[in-house]
Amino acid sequence: MTSETAQENPCLPGGLIALDQWKTPETSVQKTLRSGLRDILQQLRAGMTPEDQAFESLDDLPALSHAKLGRYAPQPEAGELAGAINECLASLRQGGTHNRQVSFLVAPPFSGIQGALRASGLRAISPPDNLLMAEKDISGWWDEQLAGDDWVVPELADFWLRHRSGMGLLKEFFARVAMEGAGKGMVGCSSWCWQFWVQYLPELHVAPLTVAPLTDDRLTRWLAFLASGTAGGPLTARMTNDGLYVLPAPEEGCERKYSDFARDLATMARGNRGVAHAIWQRTLRARAEEDTENGDKEEKKDSPDNGPSCWVAPLEQLSLPAVPQSNGRQPGHILHALLLHNGLTSEQLQLVTGLPGQEISLSLARFQRADLVTQGDTVGAFRVTPLGYPAVRKYLQSRGYPVDGF
Template sequence: MANVAEKETINPELPGGLIPLESWRLPETSVHRSIKGALRNTWIQVRAGFSPDDEAFESLDDLPVLSRGQIERFAPDPDYGRIARLLLQSVVESPVNNPVSFLVAPPFSGVRKALTVLADEDSGHSRHLIMPPDNLLMSDSDAREWWDACDFSTPWVIPELASFWLRHRSGLALVRELLRRVAAGEAGEGLIGCSSWCWQFWSYYLPDARFQPLTPAPMDAGKLGLWLGGLGVPSSDSGVVARMADTGLWVLPSDPDVLGEGQKTANFLRDLAALSRGIPGIALGIWQKALRARPEEEQLEPLEKGDHQSVRAQCWVAPLNKLSLPVVPSAAGRGLAFILHALLLHDGLGGDRLELVTGMKGHEAALALNRLLRADLVEYHESDGVWRVTPLGYPAIRRQLQSDGFPVDAF
């Protein structure tokens, strides 16, 4: 009965809601295929009533990647306006009762985009948006004067705290003064989003600071199935349907109670949750890359409404080990690592600031960025003029930085 109640109360757009930071746990991966697993998969295929020859594909070349229109149909970006409302509701319902709430999340969790929406008057939850100054290099007195000029009389929001500091001896004053005011109760009612990498730095820099941050629950296999299935626009009452291209096992819908008798699910979502570290934006990027479809299946509909056993797969899913994901270049120098770590600490940096925090010369930084760009590990965002790591490159980047001895986040 507890499971039923959970399914009824979980929100597919923010599965798991917000949880205390210390409660976050990395999703577990499945046991990779062994001889026993291969025999089990063969037996499942027999019981499910199909053979690999007629329901799966020997080569992924037979299945083209999805077009942009198909991605918008099956795996579009989430509605950040709705996520913003859910985040605000979760903060209000949280037992943590502080005037200023902190939402800490790993990169690509969508928190920054969602909190930015809260400042939009059309969102229905308009909050005063506090943006960082152009110059982040300040003395302590300059920082006090800058915050004195901010309006804390009405509810406010800072979408990303990482935008308010630089890892430089003169770039810490703004955040230091803000955290002092929050701790002293001098900042009114506010909401602060913070990258997990930025939070890791400031938790180490100010170990006595205790703000009881909240974070979105990690996307495990069950939450991913609910979330990814809810993103796409269903072409029938059965919703988005996806099956493994190599075995024909079901990926979506992922709920065994929804599937028909004899229809078995794959371990794909569990492995995707582990590979993406439970981060929705990374999982979605890999999901979009893994989806395949035959053009003629765009028009296929269930033979009988509501009958999952008569539904043909709307799209097929390539195995994770068949995907080509970015990797950190071999024999990468410390310069590349310093750049990647700096980009994560600050949730993106422009060229000038990147040189400032890494100590690299202009031509050195430019050459390193070009190498990272060609490896699909970073990309340039024209909208705000900064370099950021890519969602598909993030898992490899985090592993490499941890291996190289850099301090990493807790996610």
């Protein structure tokens, strides 16, 4: 067991790292060769014997039932992530590597930071109803919000609009942080919002932190951890096409043959927790005869740990959302604005893009049909979906939009 594995909180593999230390998961040829060599050595140790039995192809299996999906791949708990973040911050402060009064946590969308900060137990500062607040009122508003006990801003992207009258709140906030006049708190910030503001204010230096990217090893341990509290035992997951294992997490001396699925998923998701989790849910499958209320008893026969088991479809068999073809610039403007502001209403989209409302409505409807965008139930804001995010990011980058660093 590595020192990282031994010391880390299982719901936050890799912990928090400095923003400039973040990099996409390794996909080098050397790692592929090491993986192949490890497989060969495992075969030699096993006496060159095949798997326990000839594997029957299990392509075209049905998706897991909603109940099993909730047990085998549950949504991460915001409270647990909040506790892990606090532990990491305390450790960094104790080690002398983080001594800021205001801690900035910058992360790509769907990383769970916003929910964790809301569950931190600290006083959460919410944005005002009017993001186009007059300059004369902004200072007094922040005086009131920052006074008193420690605070958190769950998502900084919610406090501004890319409009000549919509940037005052954050300009004042950053000025106060720079002058150590904001008290003690934590700030969550979307990587897209951060990318804009570090270019707009190049002298902004706040030593931001971020969650470590999910490499294949970290991803495997994280997925196993998520299932451990709800699945009723260690979850065993094997590929439908060749029977190689994905879960449980490999242990030293283990003779099971493991798939490269976790490595490929980490690469596809660019180390993004929320995106990887959404794709993982899409890949899970069950035998038709197992996907019943009585199936839980039967499925344990396939599990080496006498726990629940399921199957995993290869990533190349998935049909993930794609951005519809378009000759205009409207789709890019809308998608970029949604990521820049962590979601917007149709009225706010008109304000920040300058596009007519009818064009925005048509584009949003098209994005919703393509599963790229969803609309919230409360304020009606539109947001990019985790499954659609990889395609949206690639689309924006290919068309020259400034993308985040993740």
